[in-house]
Amino acid sequence: MQTEVLRIIEGGLMSDKRKILAYSARLADRLEREGDIALSKCIRQKIEEGMPQNAAIADAMRVLPLDADSRLQIVEVIPTDEERHKVVLTPEVDKKVSEFIEIVNHRSELELAGVEIKKTLLLYGRPGCGKTSVAHYISEKTGLPLIVARLDGIVSSLLGSTAKNLRRIFDYARSVPCILFLDEFDAIAKARDDQHELGELKRVINSLLQNIDSMSPETVMIAATNHAELLDNAIWRRFVQTVEIGLPGKNEIMEMLDIFSEPFSSEVSTDLSKKSAFAKLAEGISPSDLKTIFDRAKVKCVLGNSKKISMGDILDGVYEVKVQDKSERAYVHFLNEYGMSQIAINKSTGIGLRKIKTYLATNEMEEAK
Ligand SMILES: Nc1ncnc2c1ncn2[C@@H]1O[C@H](COP(=O)(O)OP(=O)(O)O)[C@@H](O)[C@H]1O
Ligand SMILES: [Mg+2]
Numbered sequence: 150m151q152t153e154v155l156r157i158i159e160g161g162l163m164s165d166k167r168k169i170l171a172y173s174a175r176l177a178d179r180l181e182r183e184g185d186i187a188l189s190k191c192i193r194q195k196i197e198e199g200m201p202q203n204a205a206i207a208d209a210m211r212v213l214p215l216d217a218d219s220r221l222q223i224v225e226v227i228p229t230d231e232e233r234h235k236v237v238l239t240p241e242v243d244k245k246v247s248e249f250i251e252i253v254n255h256r257s258e259l260e261l262a263g264v265e266i267k268k269t270l271l272l273y274g275r276p277g278c279g280k281t282s283v284a285h286y287i288s289e290k291t292g293l294p295l296i297v298a299r300l301d302g303i304v305s306s307l308l309g310s311t312a313k314n315l316r317r318i319f320d321y322a323r324s325v326p327c328i329l330f331l332d333e334f335d336a337i338a339k340a341r342d343d344q345h346e347l348g349e350l351k352r353v354i355n356s357l358l359q360n361i362d363s364m365s366p367e368t369v370m371i372a373a374t375n376h377a378e379l380l381d382n383a384i385w386r387r388f389v390q391t392v393e394i395g396l397p398g399k400n401e402i403m404e405m406l407d408i409f410s411e412p413f414s415s416e417v418s419t420d421l422s423k424k425s426a427f428a429k430l431a432e433g434i435s436p437s438d439l440k441t442i443f444d445r446a447k448v449k450c451v452l453g454n455s456k457k458i459s460m461g462d463i464l465d466g467v468y469e470v471k472v473q474d475k476s477e478r479a480y481v482h483f484l485n486e487y488g489m490s491q492i493a494i495n496k497s498t499g500i501g502l503r504k505i506k507t508y509l510a511t512n513e514m515e516e517a518k
Contacts, residue, residue, distance in 0.1 A: 150179055152257035156326070156367065170196055171325045214317035216310065223314050224321065227295040229288050236282040237397060237404045237436070245392045246283055253291045253328075253369050260366065268369040269361070271334075271388035273377035277437025278394045280373040284330045293369060296327045300336040311337075312356040319360040319368075328369040335376040354381065361387045397436055402428040405436055409443035413450055415458035426488045427463075434470055442466030461497045481508040 153176035160168030173196050180189035213222050238246065249270050252259065259266060270287075272280040288295045298318045322329035337354060364370065372388070374380065385391065397405065403424055410418045417427045431439060446462040449455075468483050477500065484494045491505045 150176065150183075150257075151261060152367065153179065155257065155260070165324060166199075167324045170199065175326055214314070214321045216314055218310060223298060224318055225297045225299075226327075227285070227288065227297060229292055229294050235408055236279050236286045237401045237408065238279065238283070238394070239398055239401055242392055242394055245390060246287065249390050249392075250287055250290045253287070253293070256367060256369075265366055267364070267366065267387075267389050269364075269388045269390070270371045271377075271385070271391040272371065272373040272394055273391065274375070274394040275396070275435065276375045277435035278396060279436055280375075280394050281332060283392075283394060284328070284332070284371045284373060287371065288328055288330075291328070291369070293326055293328045295330045296322050296325075297330045297332055299332050300334055311353045315353075315356055315360050319364065322368055322370075323365055328371055331370065331372040334372040334374040335379045354384075358383060358387065396433060399425070399428045399432060402431050402439070405439060409440050410458055413447060413456060413458045415446075415463065416460045417463065423460075423488070427467075430464075430471075430483075430487050431467055434467065438470050442470065477504075478508045478511070481505055485509055 153172045156172040157169050157176070160166070160172060173192055177189045177192040177196070180186075180192070213224055213226065215221065216223050249268075252266060253268055256268065272283055274280060284295060296318075318329070337350075337357060361370070377393075406415075406424060406427065407418050417424050434442075442463060443458070443466075445466060446458045449462055450458055464484060464487060468480060472479055472483055480498070481494055481500065481504075484498070485491075489497070491502060491509070494500065494505050495502050
């Protein structure tokens with residue numbers, strides 16, 4: 150509650166009506182949750198009274214920042230109540246993410262105690278492992294909406310207006326309770342290889358750094374990138390927390406199998422030894438690819454009027470993504486590695502038993518050499 154009160158006072162001193170209204174609404178929500186219905190109602194009434202005379206400001210709260218030339222929106226607001234998939238993280242990553250959530254959730258106590266800590270988090274790692282999902286998860290756990298600014302879109306054409314757009318985005322994030330989420334953060338650094346003039350780009354990077362530096366302490370910012378190696382040291386230093394989100398381990402894959410199977414059942418989610426064997430096989434596949442494999446198998450389920458995901462469909466999906474060699478022999482070896490018996494392979498693929506035996510025997514001979 151202290152946070153909201155402090156922000157309302159700041160809004161008043163700076164004559165920032167948008168800020169006052171936004172944080173008063175938040176205060177009313179919080180009081181209602183905590184059972185102080187009378188005060189909450191009273192605040193809501195004040196907000197309503199304040200709105201009509203100031204329709205322009207009420208509008209401004211709804212109007213998002215636009216690109217000056219194209220008039221396109223440069224941010225997207227994702228409310229916190231959106232239903233999301235559960236994100237599965239390794240224990241080390243989970244610990245770091247939870248720490249960040251704790252800091253954000255206790256920001257007013259920290260501020261009152263005089264502890265100044267910037268709430269800036271950089272998520273990096275290969276695509277499809279959950280960076281964007283983690284940002285949504287943090288939004289859910291902190292109750293702060295995400296203001297998503299995709300830098301690839303912002304940097305796309307005119308660097309001249311990039312600096313202006315950055316300013317508008319940071320100004321907007323300052324005036325409403327939110328998490329500013331800069332996705333595809335490397336776009337700024339990447340523009341260096343493009344046709345843009347180096348000096349112009351330097352100015353944009355400087356403007357980004359200035360915006361970050363002049364952020365008020367209460368602003369929560371998360372950035373995500375697939376190309377951490379492209380980021381300047383100066384940018385790295387601006388982030389108090391940096392977390393690499395890499396490929397999941399076997400335990401995480403096992404957990405994902407249950408989530409991705411829902412609402413259907415599958416052999417891999419009901420039989421523990423099969424689940425474990427499958428998780429080993431799926432190591433090295435990104436969660437995003439794994440999800441696609443399950444989604445495709447589910448489509449077949451629905452079209453085939455079945456309630457159970459076919460193991461064969463899932464194995465085919467993994468084989469498609471993971472194994473380069475697409476020969477029949479490689480396929481038989483792949484299924485055998487997963488633990489399927491020769492008879493089971495014969496049944497599921499229709500390949501003759503003798504052929505299967507020969508394929509598997511050649512490998513044993515090669516290994517024996
Ligand atoms: N760690 C994870 N746990 C559960 N699902 C995941 C995870 N990582 C990715 N996914 C799935 O893959 C999709 C794409 O992941 P995303 O978060 O966009 O990855 P990134 O931003 O790192 O490229 C998500 O919508 C989610 O369904
Ligand atoms: Mg992403």
